Amino acid sequence: MTRASAHPTPSGRVVVENCAIATVDARDTEYASGHVVVHGNTIESVGPGPAPRDLQGVVRRVDGTGHLATPGLVNTHHHFYQWLTRGLATDHKLFDWLVALYPAWARIDERMAHAAARGSLAMMARGGVTTAVDHHYVFPRGAGDLSGAVIRAAAELGVRFTLARGSMDRGESDGGLPPDFAVETLDEALAATEATIDEHHDASFASMTRIAVAPCSPFSVSTELLRQGAELARRKGVRLHTHGSETVEEERYCRELFGMGPTDYLASAGWLGEDVWMAHCVHMNDSDVEVFARTGTGVAHCPSSNARLGAGIARVTDMLEAGIPVGLGVDGTASNEAGELHTELRNALLVSRLGPHRETALTTRQALRLGTYGGARVLGRHESIGSLEPGKLADLVLWKLDGLGHASIADPVAALVLGPAAPVTLSLVNGRPVVEDGRLRTADEDEIARSTRDEARRLARLARGD
Template identity: 55%
Template sequence: MPTLIENAHVITVDADRRELPDTPVLIDGARIVAIGDLPTLPADTVRVDGRGCALTPGLVNTHHHLYQWVTRGLAADHTLFEWLTRLYPIWAGIDESAVRTAALGGLAHLALSGATTTTDHHYVFPADGGDLLGAEIDAAHTVGLRFHPTRGSMDLSEKDGGLPPDSVVQTIDEILTAGAEVVAKWHDPSADSMLRVALAPCSPFSVTTQLLTETATQARELGVRLHTHLAESRDENDYCAEHFGCTPLQYMESVGWVGDDVWFAHGVEFTDDEITRLAATATGVAHCPTSNARLGNGICRTRDLVDAGVPVGLGVDGAASNESCRLLEEAHQAVLMARARGGPTALTTRAALELATIGGARVLGREADTGSVEVGKLADLVLWDLSTVAHSGIDDPVAALVLGAIPPIASSWVNGRQIIANGEILTVDVDLVAADVAREHRRLVAKAG
């Protein structure tokens, strides 16, 4: 049935950045069909009163590790490399049950913080773990989010000078075979796709040069995107200087990893020249301010990236380095971190909301379909209740969203389907999921000894 959202303040994030008070928006099927001027409405139209609310595009999460939802709170005071060394033995025990439970918890929580589209970077594949990517895809289907999982990989273990234990790495042949199978089975390139797959070797310090080179070739032959961590910390800079004699980006460029089909997570350590190169090649960056701060990895040069024209979106990153994982909070933190680095005008509230919406859509190659409230675009929308005591009296709805407390969600829709109503997610029982998450957490920690 068509759905009419009435009386809301519509923050379109369109090319003209229009903000439309008390403006109706009509959804029919999976698409937005009218804004403002309405056609004759059928009798069965569902009416949603948006009085006191702001309607925005659904938020787009460009970097996550859903399996980590069941390993939150560990290694809370460690550096990045110490944190990885502490957690890899626990992650080595994951299986389908743990991953599906973690994904249900993480995705439901993302939805409740305004996400309608999310990626996931899954790169830990124990030999006896089962179909881990399939488990999280099933969870995303259950929760109802638009999903861009990436088939990650590692082929450089401790014995080869890497950080991961031997039990979670694979051979290059195993990785390439799995990548081809995943794309053939799951990837949907259509305009209204709910499921697109990318290929994603983990990082320069956990994969070989050969794997990076061959994965880039494979992804382009298959027509899918490429993703990895890059320039996340000074430790990574030191590793690349020692092993490759160059910076992380110089290394990735040497193996074919720049272009409008590539996005990197973090990008804290890029130089001026590297930012120029990213912009020239339209290579994207997933800015993860909370995780970077949690691990003490520094502050991304967000303003410089945006000014140069680099595609930039926001990511919550893995739940083991960002226990809150609330996507709207990343817009808040992006403003604070940018201003802490560059002064009070370094990033506006509206620019932060753009990073969370159309910016993220651009990073994922979905800007033609989602990321703004426009006629013809997919109906991925969030109706935020700004009438609460935490928000009433803030005249600017964007300031209320980005600088204020995270508002309750009156309603949200993905592909035209309502998944949240009155602050409650409609697709899963969050109390049951919470109990399952606690059980899987205890099981994994005990299994690691």
């Protein structure tokens, strides 16, 4: 089903030239000085030197001197609602962190979800993200249309979006962590997920909104919800997403309850395949890596969140060598307060080099690929986004690298990945400017900041019972 975007497709040609270009195509083609021509919402040409002067229908020329052009960043895992609970439980491991924060999360409502989504998306967009995923799985009774609120926020800001419609059916009375009023029954979760797909999923090439089926995790949902969720996703032709192998406690839990590790347990419920991606995958043994590679199951690597919660170091180098699709994720901002994917390029490289592969773990170009084409592949969108190539959608970021923080680094990709956060001079999503000169074009950042502050305070009062 094709749905009209909140932002119409632009007409005419936009030319970006005189910039370094990292296309992130299959050959990692780069130009020290080149051009990109965008026609409507599509990349028309990419090449060295300036664009032809006789191009017809040019509505804008952008001089990219001192800049690097890359594909837009793709965030493969996030929890937008957590924007309202940043800076809490800062010294906790995962299970204790969840116990500390669920009393607040269980009281979110539609207004809060919309404000938090706007805050999360605004921060990411300002930092070069053009495609984002929100794994939303908390649906308190009487909270309103939370899925609709998040989808509306993404449309307002003009970011390409996948809602991973999550669910939990194991509350405290069933041995789960969230309060019972914040979980759904099996039938409620499946029916609401299917209704969200029917109302919002757009499978078209240039789609701005897609839906995935996303029960939360092996320790918060029943086996039946996993199994029937996978059946629903495949019947509807959408992707599947969940958390997997995040902590040693999760590994222990699965072995005690199911007699097998997380990968084998998820496989038994139908949760491996080219249409599946899992967040974290920190504690993977050689057998797990092999089965992910054999089945084409993707991974959302979240290095900052994993470090924040002390979860460990994912085997990203081994995964890439095995051929596993790997992208990057911010994760929720209650475990990654920065809320930016740009910083994950650097952190993915640095954290990986703390592991057994040390300085050979990841290169700067591999880090950039994780954040662009790798993420597009994980989401099943690599035919349309993730690299700068003719025929692909015009999701493009122009990074300013001639300022104090970057000008002395000769290699622009190294400057982007290893240097401080680079300012975004221009970000196009579907050919439309979303960020210019470091500021959002599609929303008022100051208004978003005020709204998220007010909603965070309201949520804190509700959680205290005020």
